[in-house]
Amino acid sequence: MSDWPDHFTRDMSCAPAEWQRLLQRALAGHDWVAQGDAQVRIALAGGALTLHWAPGPARQIALLRLPTLHLHFAFDGVPPAERQAFMRHLDLHTHRGGG
Template structure:
């Protein structure tokens, strides 16, 4: 069993359905090894990347309610800093929302 070290913890405004759709898009770059009810593992250079999530209370701004998820990116031992950075960058590019 791989030991995972947390690299990034994110507070994201999204639903689980949106997150799972993003995971499928990421799987086109990094093969998905497994998907469970609250995490998914991907093969990356040097080991495995894990994206784990759990629901958080909605963010409420006046009459607006935004769904929130705590999303954690973790990596198995042996994954280089460059591979971690590349995976994190790709994840954030897929989940980035525009504004302005």
Template sequence: MAFISGPVPECFEREVTASPAEFARDLRKASTVEVETVAPGHFRLRGGATRLDIHVAAGGVRRIGLLELPTLSVRYEFSGGSEADRRALLLPLDRAMQRGGG
């Protein structure tokens, strides 16, 4: 996961290296609020007046030498609340779901 360095937009996409099951597990562990599964690959979080819908779709495999990593295309859609509210909901997720590496 990449950190948002500027204002948190209402909608953006990321590519992450995880399986759908790993992403769902890590999302639940990382969230400071309850995570609702709306449909397969669709999660919803609510923090005060802010709602975050996360849509996850398989993105293929990234190969680095003999290492193969599953990738996901993840779309984040916020509704309600201010930019500060969006940041407050996203920041703990980013920190907790960050994986090791360089």
């Protein structure tokens, strides 16, 4: 996506513990604070991103069951170019193998 809106949701196929490990690596070098077990606030140029998550229903493909997380992104005062740069960075750190 080239233009990230101020608020949006996305689903990710991973368990909460795995997400937190991925997120910590992705946030290295950023000022951020955990706000409970399922929310972080990240300082970005000109504003902040509040990101929270909750487990979703497992996806099942034949005998394979994959956990899911519902992620909600809320940018506040972050210019579009900064939103795009941060999301590109986050995606690079959270996308895993595949075809």
